[in-house]
Amino acid sequence: MNNDPIISVRELSKRFGSFVAVDRITFDVARGEIFGFLGANGAGKTTAMRMLCGLSYPTSGSGTVAGFDVMRQGEQIKRRIGYMSQRFSLYDDLTVLENIRLYGGIYGLTRREILRRAVTLLDRLQFRREADTLVGSLPLGWKQKLAFSVATLHRPEVVFLDEPTGGVDPVTRRQFWELIYEAAAEGTTVFVTTHYMDEAEYCSRVSIMVDGQVRALGAPAELKRQFAAGSMDEVFRTLARGAKRTE
Amino acid sequence: MGGFLSFVKKETLHIVRDRRTMMIALLMPVVQILLFGFALSTEINNxxxxxxxxxxxxxxxxxxxxxxxxxxxxxxxxxxxxxxxxxxxxxxxxxxxxxxxxxxxxxxxxxxxxxxxxxxxxxxxxxxxxxxxxxxxxxxxxxxxxxxxxxxAPETRLLYNPQMKSAYNFVPGIMGLIFILICAMLTSVSIVREEETGTMEVLLVSPVRPIRIIFAKMIPYFLLSCLNLVSILLLARFVLGMPMSGSLAGLVGISLLYLMLALALGLLISTLANNQVTAMLISGMLLMLPIIMLSGMVFPIENMPGILQGVSCIIPARWYIEAVRKLMIEGVPFADVLREVLILAAMTAVLIGVALRKFNDKLE
Structure with a gap:
């Protein structure tokens, strides 16, 4: 297996006019890791993530995702990643199966392959009976799990999750993280932003962004030691207290 | 290519699932034609x-x-x-x-x-x-x-519309209005809706090129409008008894050109609007009102003050309606509407150019 980092970022910045949204961030993510990308609202997480997904061009600095340059090879990157946004990203007026077919088709899977993976996916989620249900009529927790499974349908090398568990109850959040662990165990790297500090504890490593900069980086246990804190929540509060930006 | 077809299918499903909108889109032209043809008229009766x-x-x-x-x-x-x-x-x-x-x-x-x-x-x-x-x-x-x-006593002869049926005058106007409504308004609303719900972002992260996403969106609305074109022409010919003595191919050709123009307008509106309501308002105020007031559909352009006549020149519907009137009622050969065709083609080219540029700017 390839030991190069799957995501490698050096001095990456994004400016909007005079506002520096992301300020020279540098970090690596190893293959198969669950990387927690933390920060308060407005700290620059989403902007940084958009650059890694090829949705937005960096102003300066460099970075690679799955071995491709974020400046020049956005197309190749897009083929190798999955993405799930904080807003619900499936179509309410399509059925579960139609949503799966659409995303399978977008990533160029054959019909037979889509059907095969759809069956596996539905079985794993115990959704088989809901295949022809309109997604709009499913409970939110189910939708989020389905959205995650659809985002990884094409077996991407990295999957980016932008606050995937917002507004979901604790039980469903736990189930959602089980899906994340399964994906990671199968070799997919998971890059996840979250607000919930208990979720940060589940990650292999986390980075914490404040005012557009990465202020802390390491395994949760290391960070707790470094900041002499009992929980990730305390670590986060210590760092966030110094923030200049507010929402 | 597989990705593109999946998209077209998905867009079609959106339209079909949204029964109310689809019924409106399909029935509106029929109802309008029948209303203007039989109930409303500018003739003095009774x-x-x-x-x-x-x-x-x-x-x-x-x-x-x-x-x-x-x-x-x-x-x-x-x-x-x-x-x-x-x-x-x-x-x-x-x-x-x-x-x-x-x-x-x-x-x-x-x-x-x-x-x-x-x-x-x-x-x-x-x-x-x-x-x-x-x-x-x-x-x-x-x-x-x-x-x-x-x-x-002078002898008066009324050419092309000897019975002076006002419906003859309205049919081209309705066509000019309906196509803009369906293509521009519905397309812009459907693009903006995806931006609003967040699904657009997921599509943009996928390897499908943004412009293909947009084209896939336009195709079902284009087909829907073609269906409307057929129903309007059939109604005009067999229910209203319009002569349709001109070139039918020319009529269909210029209508398809006008549809493309309307789709480009829809894309342009979607880049200007941040939510569905705005998209709807822009389409309503910027497109429908001028078409009804200034395109010659209701009020003769020749009676307008000079400034308004000038304004009417930049309204695509004016040229389309004029050409359709000539083709449907006067029955001129296609060559005689070449001026209108060229103007519409130029407008379409400009609109597509501007819309694509704006669209790309908005993505970044």
Whole structure:
């Protein structure tokens, strides 16, 4: 297996006019890791993530995702990643199966392959009976799990999750993280932003962004030691207290 | 390519699932054509008239029968001179024809070429000036024709629309309006909806190129409009009995061009609007109003002040409606609408260019 980092970022910045949204961030993510990308609202997480997904061009600095340059090879990157946004990203007026077919088709899977993976996916989620249900009529927790499974349908090398568990109850959040662990165990790297500090504890490593900069980086246990804190929540509060930006 | 087809299918499903919108999109043209064709018209119909005549001679009765036989007029009976004012005020009559008591002698004198007093007076309720003027015109011509004065009477011929059916005039206008409505409004709303719900972002992260996503969105609306084009043409030909004497291929061709223009407009609007309501308002205010007011659909362009005539030139519907009118009603060969086609083609090219540029700017 390839030991190069799957995501490698050096001095990456994004400016909007005079506002520096992301300020020279540098970090690596190893293959198969669950990387927690933390920060308060407005700290620059989403902007940084958009650059890694090829949705937005960096102003300066460099970075690679799955071995491709974020400046020049956005197309190749897009083929190798999955993405799930904080807003619900499936179509309410399509059925579960139609949503799966659409995303399978977008990533160029054959019909037979889509059907095969759809069956596996539905079985794993115990959704088989809901295949022809309109997604709009499913409970939110189910939708989020389905959205995650659809985002990884094409077996991407990295999957980016932008606050995937917002507004979901604790039980469903736990189930959602089980899906994340399964994906990671199968070799997919998971890059996840979250607000919930208990979720940060589940990650292999986390980075914490404040005012557009990465202020802390390491395994949760290391960070707790470094900041002499009992929980990730305390670590986060210590760092966030110094923030200049507010929402 | 597989990705593209999945998209087209998905967009089609969106439209089909949204029954209400689809019914509106499919039925609106039919309802409008039937409304304008049968219920609403700018013709003056059903003018109630009464007659005042002291001596109901044979000649007077013949004239009254002639008017009464005309479909535009309804004869309400003879009334006394002192009832005229009351009849008009109460609305029992819209017009009164007053025959002089020596009507026979007077007309005979005129026919011999001798000077004579006026033999008939027409009194109209002019609270609606258009109706009164048109009605008076009709009645005069009926009375004149009834006297057969021979060579001095001019002969009027109405070309292309001899029965002066106002529906003929409205059909091209409705086409100009409907296509913009369906293509531009629905497309822009559907693009903005995806941006609003967040699904657009997921699509943009996928390897499918943004422009393909947009094209896939346009195709079902384009097909829906083609369906409308067919239903409008069939209704116009077989229900309204329009002549359609021009080049049918030309008519379809220019309509397809106009559809593309409308789709480009829809894309442009989607880049200007941040939510569905704004998209709807922009389409409504910026597209529909000018089309109804300034395209010549309702008000003749020739009657507008110079500035408005200038403004009407940049409204695509004006050129489309003009061309369709020529092709459908006058039946000119396609070469005679070349000017309109070129103008529309230029507008389409510019709009597509601007819309694509704006769209790409918005993505970054």
């Amino acid at each position: 003018i109630d008239f009464a007659v005042t005549s002291p001596n109901r001679t044979e000649a007077v009765r013949r004239q009254v029968e002639r008017i009464a036989a005309n479909p535009y007029f309804t004869f309400k009976g003879y009334i006394a001179p002192n009832e005229i004012d009351n009849a008009l005020r109460s609305g029992r009559a819209d017009a009164v024809a007053v025959f002089a008591d020596d009507y026979d002698r007077q007309t005979a004198a005129t026919e011999r070429g001798e000077p004579a007093e006026k033999a008939v007076q027409l009194i109209f309720d002019a609270s609606n000036p258009n109706n009164a003027a048109a009605g008076a015109g009709y009645m005069q011509s009926i009375l004149l024709a009834g006297r057969q004065t021979g060579a001095a």
